[in-house]
Amino acid sequence: MSEVESFFKSAFSVDNVIFGFDGGDLKILLIQRGAAPYKGKWALPGDLVYPNEDLDTAAERVLEQLTGLRDVYLEQVRAFGAVDRHPLGRVITIAYFSLIKISDYTVTPASFAQSAMWHSVNKVGDLAFDHKEILDSCLKRLKRKVRMAPIGFELLPPKFTLTELQQLYESILAPPKGIDKRNFRKKILSTNLLNDLNQVQEGVSHRPAKLYEFDKDKYEQLVAEGYSFDI
Amino acid sequence: MSEVESFFKSAFSVDNVIFGFDGGDLKILLIQRGAAPYKGKWALPGDLVYPNEDLDTAAERVLEQLTGLRDVYLEQVRAFGAVDRHPLGRVITIAYFSLIKISDYTVTPASFAQSAMWHSVNKVGDLAFDHKEILDSCLKRLKRKVRMAPIGFELLPPKFTLTELQQLYESILAPPKGIDKRNFRKKILSTNLLNDLNQVQEGVSHRPAKLYEFDKDKYEQLVAEGYSFDI
DNA sequence: AGGGTTTGGTGTAGAAAAAACAATAAGTGC
DNA sequence: GCACTTATTGTTTTTTCTACACCAAACCCT
Numbered sequence: 060m061s062e063v064e065s066f067f068k069s070a071f072s073v074d075n076v077i078f079g080f081d082g083g084d085l086k087i088l089l090i091q092r093g094a095a096p097y098k099g100k101w102a103l104p105g106d107l108v109y110p111n112e113d114l115d116t117a118a119e120r121v122l123e124q125l126t127g128l129r130d131v132y133l134e135q136v137r138a139f140g141a142v143d144r145h146p147l148g149r150v151i152t153i154a155y156f157s158l159i160k161i162s163d164y165t166v167t168p169a170s171f172a173q174s175a176m177w178h179s180v181n182k183v184g185d186l187a188f189d190h191k192e193i194l195d196s197c198l199k200r201l202k203r204k205v206r207m208a209p210i211g212f213e214l215l216p217p218k219f220t221l222t223e224l225q226q227l228y229e230s231i232l233a234p235p236k237g238i239d240k241r242n243f244r245k246k247i248l249s250t251n252l253l254n255d256l257n258q259v260q261e262g263v264s265h266r267p268a269k270l271y272e273f274d275k276d277k278y279e280q281l282v283a284e285g286y287s288f289d290i
Numbered sequence: 291m292s293e294v295e296s297f298f299k300s301a302f303s304v305d306n307v308i309f310g311f312d313g314g315d316l317k318i319l320l321i322q323r324g325a326a327p328y329k330g331k332w333a334l335p336g337d338l339v340y341p342n343e344d345l346d347t348a349a350e351r352v353l354e355q356l357t358g359l360r361d362v363y364l365e366q367v368r369a370f371g372a373v374d375r376h377p378l379g380r381v382i383t384i385a386y387f388s389l390i391k392i393s394d395y396t397v398t399p400a401s402f403a404q405s406a407m408w409h410s411v412n413k414v415g416d417l418a419f420d421h422k423e424i425l426d427s428c429l430k431r432l433k434r435k436v437r438m439a440p441i442g443f444e445l446l447p448p449k450f451t452l453t454e455l456q457q458l459y460e461s462i463l464a465p466p467k468g469i470d471k472r473n474f475r476k477k478i479l480s481t482n483l484l485n486d487l488n489q490v491q492e493g494v495s496h497r498p499a500k501l502y503e504f505d506k507d508k509y510e511q512l513v514a515e516g517y518s519f520d521i
Numbered sequence: 522a523g524g525g526t527t528t529g530g531t532g533t534a535g536a537a538a539a540a541a542c543a544a545t546a547a548g549t550g551c
Numbered sequence: 552g553c554a555c556t557t558a559t560t561g562t563t564t565t566t567t568c569t570a571c572a573c574c575a576a577a578c579c580c581t
Binding site: 470472473477490494495496497498 | 568569570571575576577578579
């Protein structure tokens with residue numbers, strides 16, 4: 060048995076769907092594979108899990124190596140383990156998604172940085188392995204979760220406008236007829252989780268919008284009292 | 291041991307939270323461990339995944355070996371992979387839950403049958419490994435899923451009464467004040483997914499209730515048209 | 522046969538939430 | 552000051568949710 064064959068006798072990995080938002084479409088960070096299998100193909104960033112490493116830790120490590128970022132929102136979605144999903148052996152993978160502020164992502168420290176690129180989720184073609192299926196699964200989870208927990212803010216800068224927030228929700232949920240502006244503002248403000256900063260946008264060539272921040276402390280206090288976010 | 295070799299020392303398993311309902315509490319099927327580690331402790335039925343076996347297939351196999359049942363509702367929840375979760379080595383496990391009609395489960399064919407027993411989910415104490423955590427996770431998933439998809443019927447016999455159905459929902463969701471009978475019937479019948487069989491219960495010493503069946507074909511047709519179950 | 526017991530079955534009114542919908546305000550650029 | 556762009560705000564209608572109580576149908580017992 061060759062070294063490669065034996066290495067892949069049985070292993071597990073993590074793959075990370077890294078979401079970002081820049082005001083337009085929802086984006087994910089993909090890397091272009093530099094080695095076989097699937098050389099040259101776009102793929103989710105991932106790695107084998109080290110023997111003494113928790114799954115969450117491995118996912119955090121993959122994220123940090125690629126983006127330099129720590130302490131970001133990360134959630135496990137599920138395992139993918141079809142027998143033939145990896146051409147070189149039996150590798151099951153645990154899928155994660157994470158949410159980062161795209162502006163925090165600058166040219167990256169990791170070696171695969173040069174081949175990493177943001178892609179609109181709507182324009183992602185075939186990916187290596189079963190990564191398209193993993194992406195679909197993570198996107199579906201995000202769509203559900205973003206309505207049940209205030210995680211959308213993880214994709215926005217600390218100060219944001221209500222229009223930006225609405226565009227974020229529209230880019231994730233993609234409702235057929237868009238979201239009604241008045242109803243959206245009513246609902247999001249009624250949570251009382253946004254602080255009006257009494258500041259406005261600068262540098263825009265039209266009426267500047269007010270800036271808000273998400274009040275995480277208040278949210279956690281409400282949760283402790285039984286509150287459940289729902290938008 | 292080299293780093294490469296140590297990747298071999300890992301294994302993966304599936305564990306299955308098997309739910310059943312008998313009219314009273316919601317139940318799960320546990321087995322009593324006959325060997326170390328955790329000998330004598332109650333645990334979720336599970337097994338290592340064979341090298342040429344898909345994860346779903348492994349979960350189905352575990353279920354069939356224990357209950358003799360095939361073609362039952364089965365859903366992956368997520369992976370549990372803490373480094374120290376298994377005392378004998380690195381074993382990550384993929385958690386599944388399944389829903390069976392408790393009346394279909396008779397004395398079982400598998401060798402561990404003698405030590406398998408139904409336990410009320412509310413009265414489960416400590417379990418082997420991290421199985422309590424897995425159970426909690428699966429129960430949480432079931433609570434959400436049973437409202438978003440018509441999977442509750444998987445726990446009931448083909449013909450059931452509305453009271454039985456309501457008791458099922460109450461046993462899963464455990465709402466503080468119970469569920470209002472009239473509102474529940476209104477909502478569930480308004481889906482038009484229950485066929486009135488024009489039959490009544492027999493052998494009860496009070497007014498017999500009408501029997502219904504779930505119309506799976508109709509449901510699948512509606513889903514194809516964009517329908518989304520919500521109760 | 523009749524009354525007691527148990528569970529089955531049904532409708533309506535008020536409250537709350539969701540959806541539909543358009544005019545004015547505050548900036549910039551010319 | 553006028554044209555242009557985006558921001559901000561409230562009301563009405565519709566739908567959904569919630570709360571709530573009485574009669575019906577079977578069995579049991581005497």
